[in-house]
Amino acid sequence: MLNSGYDLTLTGGNVTVSNNITFITPEEIGLVNIPVGHVTGTRSVSGNFTCYLAVNSAARDGSGNTSRDLFEDLRALTSTVTNSVALTFSIGGATGRRLEISCPTAHLEIPTHAIEDVISLETNFQALPETIDDTDEVSFTYKV
Helix, strand or coil: CCCCCCCCCEEEEEEEEECCEEEECCCCCCCCCCCCEEEECCCEEEEEEEEECCCCCCCCCCCCCCHHHHHHHHHCCCCCCCCCEEEEEEECCCCCCEEEEEEEEEEECCCEEEECCCEEEEEEEEECCCCCCCCCCCEEEEEC
16 A cells, blocks of 8 residues: 655656647658648656665655655555556755646556665656546646
């Protein structure tokens, strides 16, 4: 079972937002083909984040939900078909000026380990809309 929140210090990652635009281009022999229009496809939001693998179970907020707990909780989900978690990335810190990227219903994959100078976890995610007709996969908020 996933906890209500995890306090992770990220060392890297990315968020990709794609509108999947397809250009309509007629093909004519002997001419330079120029697009006559385009079609916007299904928007997809995905990405990954990397964090240190925490050795202890003491998060900064005292909840005990660290990256180790996230890994163990995701690994233990054997009867859940689809996991749905709310992700919020605070770029610039938890307070003050920052950019918050919020994915209210995201699917997390089981993290993979990377053992180099430090032991880290990389977790892939796919942001999903709340329903099939919604467009609430991701929101960007500037906090000042």
